[in-house]
Amino acid sequence: MLNIDPLANNSLFRGLNENDHNELSRISVSQEYSRGQTIFLEGQDGAGFYLVTSGLVKIYKLSLDGKEQILHILGPGEPFAEVALFAGSTYPANAMAIEKSSVVFFPRKAFSDLISKRPSLALNMLATLSLRLRQFANMVEALSLKEVPGRLAAYILLENEERGKNGDIKLPIAKSQLASLLGTIPETLSRILAKMTKQGIVTATGSSISILDMEKLQELADGETRLS
Amino acid sequence: MLNIDPLANNSLFRGLNENDHNELSRISVSQEYSRGQTIFLEGQDGAGFYLVTSGLVKIYKLSLDGKEQILHILGPGEPFAEVALFAGSTYPANAMAIEKSSVVFFPRKAFSDLISKRPSLALNMLATLSLRLRQFANMVEALSLKEVPGRLAAYILLENEERGKNGDIKLPIAKSQLASLLGTIPETLSRILAKMTKQGIVTATGSSISILDMEKLQELADGETRLS
DNA sequence: CGCTGCGTTGAGCTTCTTCAACGATCGTGG
């Protein structure tokens, strides 16, 4: 096969047999979204959950006056909107494709039936939700206990561990989106990045960031230091 | 029996049979904590999870300079630290008894074995975690998109729905703790409550709050209005 | 080539925190 099955290699479905995978393929529906297209809105009836197969999807909340807070950014292999399956029936936030994306949709009922019969599927799902709870706890901590420089530093370090190798990072999202993810606005992010650059902590050109002073970045992320 | 079994009536264990309940009783351990006593600390090995049977427990994060952000307040019947079971092995935050409390502790291994054999237990746990994810999403939204008056208004309204009847609320926690839960400090909370009182939205005496203008409170919580 | 979205920079302002002092409340031991 030229196209690898997006379902087969996902950790969410680890431990399932061939039949289960066929069943999953049978009940799921592939969908395409173009950049900026809404996948669902907060409050809508949660008809099922999704898995990203390509592209990038953001989960976000909006205030009345239009300010956005991104809760998650999801890439290939990552599920979203699982919450709607198990508690309440509506989506708790909005979902939009940041870039051209493909997702697989799993209708609620069919998936519920399968999960009731497959303990390993339920356990995998528990692991997924638990990981997300951990991320949320860190996000609340960041928003409440850290200032924007600290949040940005933590983000850069995290990104460096996950994608960067030698301290060179390519931002996967636009800076305005990063601002929204960090709980601030583009202007503030821009100013702080400029300040970090001026102090020799990083260099930033376009969507590339290079870490110059890893130690200082770590201190900022931990809240040991101010940017002054 | 004089003492009702705290395990039998919990929604987490709904759908389990008599044997399972006996098994749960067998593997669990009762613990007592006095006011202010630490139950576990962030980063410690997560040896299991807990269920509050009486009293009040807070889950919280601390910054280096000692500021506290409360993530949850848990009362009788509510479980906590389930996350440590399914993702990572360490506790993601600190837990402390706010008042004299009794909890039941379920050691990791024994509970994992049971959950693997009882699909309904896994599903109940999924429902619990999903609900918590929803709460976290709302908390992030509040911290990032609402100002303190809005957060306080939302808290009062929520508390009124859950415990209050006719708009009279008895705060279950100290105001300093409420400030920490709302992501602010006691001084700010005090000032805003005073302002709300001055504007005839609520009256506050000690730990009692009475709602005078429900509509205005709702507008504040939704972000439609400022306190001016 | 022009338009539109993104990013940057500046000035002023709002919200919230910090620091400090004081008052109230509650539990406890004398």
Added chain:
DNA sequence: CCACGATCGTTGAAGAAGCTCAACGCAGCG
């Protein structure tokens, strides 16, 4: 039962962090 201390809550004044508004440069794309 009262007195005391500790914790909690309130209020004021000053400062800091981040937001708003506005203008402008730049790049990408049709």
